[in-house]
Amino acid sequence: MSAAEKSRIADEGNVAYAAIVAAIPFGPASPQAQAGVELWRKQMDYFWTPKKEQLLALAEMYSADLRFKANFDQIDPRLAEFMKEAVGEYVKRNEVKRKKRKAKNQREIGYELCLMEEGMKKG
Numbered sequence: 001m002s003a004a005e006k007s008r009i010a011d012e013g014n015v016a017y018a019a020i021v022a023a024i025p026f027g028p029a030s031p032q033a034q035a036g037v038e039l040w041r042k043q044m045d046y047f048w049t050p051k052k053e054q055l056l057a058l059a060e061m062y063s064a065d066l067r068f069k070a071n072f073d074q075i076d077p078r079l080a081e082f083m084k085e086a087v088g089e090y091v092k093r094n095e096v097k098r099k100k101r102k103a104k105n106q107r108e109i110g111y112e113l114c115l116m117e118e119g120m121k122k123g
Helices: 003-026 031-046 051-063 066-075 079-122
Strands: none
Touching: 003 031, 003 079, 031 079, 051 066, 051 079, 066 079
């Protein structure tokens, strides 16, 4: 990875943290906070794609591990704790969306199977 790429990725991370800090007055469940968390989560794709448990653990570590918290405190003293809450909400919302997609897919598959059975009966 070139120096320019590393710089661009770091800048994207800073944008995500700035968006999350700007969302603090609106609360962790706000659209602003969730958009910031989405930026943060997508920025990770440069390195790895975490599972929901890993996201929660990472956000917990930001406030529980004093080394991480000290770094976040330099950005904003409220950031580490807010991240934990906002990421928790993000994971919860995405789990609900995932379950809805799964249920919809199952309904569609069931419908297709019914059509296939009807076709077999007629044929």
